[in-house]
Amino acid sequence: MYAQMVKSTGQGVKTREEMSPEEAHFQDRVDADEKIEARDWMPEGYRKTLIRQIGQHAHSEIVGQLPEGNWITRAPTLDRKMILLAKVQDEAGHGLYLYCAAETLGVSRDDLTEQLLSGRMKYSSIFNYPTLTWADIGAVGWLVDGAAIMNQVPLQRTSYGPYSRAMIRICKEESFHQRQGYDIMMKMAQGTEAQKRMAQDALNRFWYPSLMMFGPSDAESVHSAQSMAWKIKIDTNDGLRQKFVDQTVPQAEYLGLTIPDETLKWNEDKGGYDFAEPDWTEFFDVLKGNGPCNHDRLKARQDAWTDGQWVRDGLLAHARKKAARKVAAE
Amino acid sequence: MNALHEFLLRTGDNCLILGHRVSEWCGHAPVLEEDIALANTALDLLGQTKLWLTYAAEVEGKGRSADDLAFLRDAWDFRNVLLTEVPNGDFGRTMMRQYLFDQYHLLMLQGLAQSSDETVRGIAAKAVKEVAYHVDRSRDTVVGLGDGTDESHRRMQEALDYLWPYVGEMFASDTVDAEMAEGGISPDPASLRDAWDAAVADTMAEATLALPDSRFHHKGGRDGRMHTEHLGHMLTQMQWLQRAYPGATW
Numbered sequence: 001m002y003a004q005m006v007k008s009t010g011q012g013v014k015t016r017e018e019m020s021p022e023e024a025h026f027q028d029r030v031d032a033d034e035k036i037e038a039r040d041w042m043p044e045g046y047r048k049t050l051i052r053q054i055g056q057h058a059h060s061e062i063v064g065q066l067p068e069g070n071w072i073t074r075a076p077t078l079d080r081k082m083i084l085l086a087k088v089q090d091e092a093g094h095g096l097y098l099y100c101a102a103e104t105l106g107v108s109r110d111d112l113t114e115q116l117l118s119g120r121m122k123y124s125s126i127f128n129y130p131t132l133t134w135a136d137i138g139a140v141g142w143l144v145d146g147a148a149i150m151n152q153v154p155l156q157r158t159s160y161g162p163y164s165r166a167m168i169r170i171c172k173e174e175s176f177h178q179r180q181g182y183d184i185m186m187k188m189a190q191g192t193e194a195q196k197r198m199a200q201d202a203l204n205r206f207w208y209p210s211l212m213m214f215g216p217s218d219a220e221s222v223h224s225a226q227s228m229a230w231k232i233k234i235d236t237n238d239g240l241r242q243k244f245v246d247q248t249v250p251q252a253e254y255l256g257l258t259i260p261d262e263t264l265k266w267n268e269d270k271g272g273y274d275f276a277e278p279d280w281t282e283f284f285d286v287l288k289g290n291g292p293c294n295h296d297r298l299k300a301r302q303d304a305w306t307d308g309q310w311v312r313d314g315l316l317a318h319a320r321k322k323a324a325r326k327v328a329a330e
Numbered sequence: 331m332n333a334l335h336e337f338l339l340r341t342g343d344n345c346l347i348l349g350h351r352v353s354e355w356c357g358h359a360p361v362l363e364e365d366i367a368l369a370n371t372a373l374d375l376l377g378q379t380k381l382w383l384t385y386a387a388e389v390e391g392k393g394r395s396a397d398d399l400a401f402l403r404d405a406w407d408f409r410n411v412l413l414t415e416v417p418n419g420d421f422g423r424t425m426m427r428q429y430l431f432d433q434y435h436l437l438m439l440q441g442l443a444q445s446s447d448e449t450v451r452g453i454a455a456k457a458v459k460e461v462a463y464h465v466d467r468s469r470d471t472v473v474g475l476g477d478g479t480d481e482s483h484r485r486m487q488e489a490l491d492y493l494w495p496y497v498g499e500m501f502a503s504d505t506v507d508a509e510m511a512e513g514g515i516s517p518d519p520a521s522l523r524d525a526w527d528a529a530v531a532d533t534m535a536e537a538t539l540a541l542p543d544s545r546f547h548h549k550g551g552r553d554g555r556m557h558t559e560h561l562g563h564m565l566t567q568m569q570w571l572q573r574a575y576p577g578a579t580w
Contacts, residue, residue: 065357065365072353076571076580077397078383081353082376088356089369096362109362134571134580184580192578300358308360311421311475314482318474 002060002124002148004215005287006053006233008226009045030231035161038104046230049223050160051105052121053232058098059116059123061091063297067131068140076134083180084137090173097166104162117302125283128291129209135188135198136206141181143203143210143248149174150244151214154234163232182251189255196256203252204260208278214241216280246272333509334447335389336409337516339399340506340552341442342382343410346400347561348431349375350568351418360421367467371428374460381453401572405561412551413496415561419489422475422482426489429468433529434500434522436461441517450515469533476537487539498547501526 016024022041029036036042065088072088075081099109115121126144131137152174155167188199214237218224227233235243252259261276286294352372359365383396413431418424439461442454475482501523503511510516534541550556571580 062362069357072356073350073567074570076401076578078376078380078400080580082373082380085353085356085369085373085376089366089373092357092362092365092369096366099362187580191580192575194575195578304358304360308364308421310479310481310485311360311364314475314478315471317478317482321477 002064002126002151002213003053003056004122004124004213006049006056006223006227008049008223008230010222011045011226012222013226013229027229030159030229033157033231034159035164036159037161045226046232047105049227049230050163050232051102051107053227054098054102054105054163055107055112055115055121056123058095058102058112059121060127061095061098062116063123063127063301065091066297066300067127067129067293068137070131071134071137074134075137080184087141087177087180090177094166094170094173097169101160101162101166113305117298117305119289119298122287123297124213125286125291126209126213127297128286128293129205130293132205133198133202135185135195135202138181138184138188138199139202139206141177141179142185142251143181143206144213145174145178145181146248147210147213147244149178150240150247151235157231157234159231185255185257189257199255200257203257207260208282211241211245211275211278212280212283212286214238214244216283242272245275249273331506332389333506334515335386336506337510338382338386338389338450339409340411341438342379342386342396342399343408344414344431344435345375345382346379347408347410347564348414348428349373349379350564351414352424352428354418355421355424364421368424371464371467374457374464378453378457378460381456385449385453397572401569405557405565406554408551408557408561408565409554410551411496411499412548412558413493413500415551415558415564416493416496417560419492420485422485423489423492425468425471425475426486427493428464429472429533430493430497430530431500432461432465432468433526433533436465437522437525438517438519441522445516446514472533472539473537476534476539483538486537490534490539491542494542494544495546495548498545499549499551502547502549502552504553 014023016027019027023043026036026040026042026046029040036046068084068088068091072081072084075084099112102112103109112121116123126147131140149171152167152171156164156171158164158167185199185202188195188202191199216237218237224233224236228236249259249264263274263276265274266272267274285291289295349372352368352375355365355368356372357365359368379400380396383399387394387396387399413427416427418427436458439454439458442450443458445451445454472486476486477483501519503518503520507516507518507520511518511521531541551558571578
């Protein structure tokens with residue numbers, strides 16, 4: 001998942017006594033791991049939180065096309081070019097499933113797009129970092145998709161049916177994406193001196209932004225508590241981040257690359273690594289629009305939308321004419 | 331000059347250069363479904379490139395690979411028609427170029443699927459299915475935008491007028507084509523023109539677009555004598571990593 005800092009009702013989880021009969025019944029269904037479907041009754045807060053979360057995830061897939069798309073025309077072999085193109089195409093497909101899932105909650109894709117383009121809705125902070133060398137394409141697959149999978153695998157069990165089903169499809173493709181990223185990193189790490197340098201540099205630049213993908217600690221967050229009670233968030237940010245670090249460190253070692261964290265150390269007692277927190281000031285700066293690529297990413301999406309207006313209008317006008325001609329002929 | 335090798339380069343380079351151009355759209359199309367469809371088209375063309383250039387390298391017999399041919403030749407050794415290398419322009423021009431080429435590509439592949447050369451026949455049999463879909467889609471888009479709003483109509487007419495002088499090269503035959511036709515390996519491109527004209531006239535009528543009547547055409551792509559200035563820029567981007575880090579494995 002690529003959603004960060006998703007706000008819920010902000011009022012904390014209601015006790016059983018505070019719940020209306022509908023809310024209590026709804027919570028029973030969630031607790032029993034039943035799937036909630038579009039036509040079922042649901043609390044307004046559940047619906048709104050889901051729209052925010054799924055919308056942000058969808059936008060991330062769409063904006064996420066850009067940093068990787070940046071290398072399609074420079075991919076070094078025919079196979080790499082095809083694999084990257086297929087991967088970026090998958091991201092667009094994920095965006096499509098997710099917008100469809102959001103639409104079942106009563107919001108249109110155009111509406112969500114408009115909110116992205118006007119800056120009212122966010123996408124993941126990670127896509128505001130540049131892809132500067134071919135190794136970055138490896139690092140994005142390995143680390144960024146790797147971090148996304150950490151979140152998405154549990155979300156296959158999320159309480160909202162359409163979201164859960166979208167996530168099941170997405171997860172199948174994401175694990176392939178991560179493997180292709182790691183495969184690029186292997187080639188680079190075992191390659192020439194220049195390639196090794198690119199690989200290490202990519203890891204240096206993407207490590208902390210990848211840790212930020214999980215969002216700041218949410219142990220005290222009322223939003224997260226509510227989302228977890230509704231099973232639209234399954235694990236805590238810190239829990240997922242720990243899992244990601246524990247999985248990634250041995251992979252970096254295998255590649256012969258160094259994680260840019262001098263404090264990184266195995267902690268026998270907790271059975272996981274101790275590691276340095278990312279710079280959360282930087283994270284909030286990026287969310288506010290001050291990341292290295294915020295302006296360019298949003299501008300690229302705005303331009304695509306504006307430049308494409310005549311195409312959407314033209315195809316719509318033709319469809320209407322065609323329908324009118326058909327009616328006239330009948 | 332080995333005519334079969336030359337023919338395979340022409341066929342493969344058309345796919346490579348057009349596939350590359352189409353891939354430039356990734357992430358920037360007017361609507362999500364179009365982004366996905368353009369990527370599909372580019373992927374099909376690049377897949378076909380790999381097959382054609384692998385065979386071209388084999389026929390050449392100098393131990394080169396499809397990647398060597400794609401990434402280590404300079405512009406004058408490319409054999410694609412000029413139509414495929416012109417810049418994308420707006421979405422309308424991209425789709426008009428796609429349609430003009432797809433319609434040719436389909437006819438050519440239908441012929442190649444009957445080739446006397448078994449490898450050519452095999453590649454064409456696979457590619458023709460993909461290209462049948464390409465032409466369906468690009469034709470629908472040309473018709474939709476031609477017969478859409480005043481603005482979309484104007485843009486599509488401009489695209490057709492701009493691209494028209496690049497059409498004729500697809501059907502220009504030379505001694506390579508004569509040799510291929512004689513051996514039953516490939517149809518003579520000139521022989522496809524009537525069927526192409528009929529299909530395109532039909533499409534443009536439906537799209538309410540006026541076919542230019544000039545038969546003048548630019549040439550120099552398929553024999554490499556004189557490409558457009560655009561190809562060099564595309565290659566600097568496409569070949570950059572291979573050129574900057576020679577001998578590296580990716």
